[in-house]
Amino acid sequence: MALTPVEIRHLSPPRAKLGGYRTAATDRLFEEIAASFEDVWRERADLADKVEQLETDLTRFRELESLLRTTLVSAEQASAQMRDQARREAELILNQAHGEAREVQRKAHAENERLEHESRKLRSQLQEALTALGGPEQAAAVERNGEPATPTSDTAAPGEERSWNGLPDTGAVPDANAA
DSSP states (O other): OOOOHHHHHTOOOOOOSSSOOOHHHHHHHHHHHHHHHHHHHHHHHHHHHHHHHHHHHHHHHHHHHHHHHHHHHHHHHHHHHHHHHHHHHHHHHHHHHHHHHHHHHHHHHHHHHHHHHHHHHHHHHHHHHHHHHHOHHHHHHHHHHSSOOOOSSSOOOTTOOBOTTSSBOTTOOOOTTTO
């Protein structure tokens, strides 16, 4: 049977008719036992309160740990999703850039073909015109050099302008600074 400190204080052992016990010493002993037991009882109550507080804290920390784990998992998933999305966007941008580069290259190649065709056409027309105007030697010069031969008999005077075929340009405007 468990006794409380108050019960110990009011405990009075039965007294024997002969001899009995020494009342003062026994009462002091009971007082010391009661005081000691009272201290232990208080400590036990304090420790019980502390255990209850620690259990409450433990529950709170477990909930916090669970929340942190959930947050960490969510952050890792978000990070993986963002990384995947960035990779997909980079691939898309790269594919678009490659497509645009191919388109630019195709257009440049087509433009080059067009210009070469136009150049051949213009050379042919030039050759026909020179043949018609100046004879076969002008046409042969165009074939060899890609440019018409300039007449050697007509040397240009300083400041005199010549036309595209090397002949003096009669419609040229005189240079105002030359005078």
